[in-house]
Amino acid sequence: MAQGEVLAFEDYVRTRQEALLRSARRLVPDPVDAQDLLQTALVRTYGRWDGITDKSLADAYLRRVMINTRTEWWRARKLEEVPTDQLPDASVEDGSDQRADRALLMDVLGILAPKQRSVVVLRHWEQMSTEETAAALGMSAGTVKSTLHRALARLRQELESRELMNREAVARETENRRSAAGRAVGRTSAPQATVTAVRARGQVPAQRDGRHDERGRERCAA
Numbered sequence: 001m002a003q004g005e006v007l008a009f010e011d012y013v014r015t016r017q018e019a020l021l022r023s024a025r026r027l028v029p030d031p032v033d034a035q036d037l038l039q040t041a042l043v044r045t046y047g048r049w050d051g052i053t054d055k056s057l058a059d060a061y062l063r064r065v066m067i068n069t070r071t072e073w074w075r076a077r078k079l080e081e082v083p084t085d086q087l088p089d090a091s092v093e094d095g096s097d098q099r100a101d102r103a104l105l106m107d108v109l110g111i112l113a114p115k116q117r118s119v120v121v122l123r124h125w126e127q128m129s130t131e132e133t134a135a136a137l138g139m140s141a142g143t144v145k146s147t148l149h150r151a152l153a154r155l156r157q158e159l160e161s162r163e164l165m166n167r168e169a170v171a172r173e174t175e176n177r178r179s180a181a182g183r184a185v186g187r188t189s190a191p192q193a194t195v196t197a198v199r200a201r202g203q204v205p206a207q208r209d210g211r212h213d214e215r216g217r218e219r220c221a222a
Contacts, residue, residue: 005050012058013042023063026121027070037073041065057135063126064136067118108158116151123148 017038024034024041045052045062052058109117115137122133123144134141 002050008055009046009049012055016059020059020062020066023121023126024066026125027066027118028073037066037069040069044069060128060132060136063122064138067137071114108155108162111158112151112154116147116154119144119147120151120155 020041021034021038024038025031028034028037041062044065045058052061109120112120118137119133122128122136123130128136130141130144134144137144139147
């Protein structure tokens with residue numbers, strides 16, 4: 001590779017490394033694996049750098065290399081990946097609800113097949129067009145659209161299922177708390193009710209006021 005191409009590649013890595021690392025973190029579950037994925041993709045891209053005539057497409061090319069590398073790892077391990085809990089950098093303005101929604105979305109992505117997840121990430125996280133996504137993944141635009149449609153339908157189904165489960169769990173917890181409170185009230189009132197019943201039968205004399213006893217003794221002495 002010519003020296004000019006080497007310098008151009010080094011400059012590209014310096015300026016785009018953080019953005020590319022965020023992309024890697026969306027594709028693999030562990031931050032260390034994300035670093036390894038990016039480094040592997042950079043090494044592979046370096047060997048073909050002078051063949052990328054339009055450097056504006058370098059990001060798309062490198063993302064495709066990362067996706068292909070990730071797929072190789074997935075097949076080798078024969079394990080289904082789950083999304084990372086290392087979320088894309090959130091802005092300072094993000095509220096707790098927004099962060100919770102982002103965490104939930106990253107979690108449910110784990111139910112998708114690798115190809116579906118890749119399409120969703122590129123189209124909705126990377127904001128790539130259908131054509132750019134097709135080029136990055138090596139598939140037709142029609143396949144991207146159909147894959148995205150099925151993936152989003154699956155995500156909606158999963159979110160609805162989880163929402164229903166959460167509502168049922170909240171209802172059960174509320175009922176359990178009410179039952180526990182009722183039992184506690186019953187345990188507290190039972191002893192008093194027993195004492196009242198025994199007194200009514202004359203088995204337990206009612207406690208007297210000490211002042212009344214003193215007055216009685218005074219009358220007897222007189």
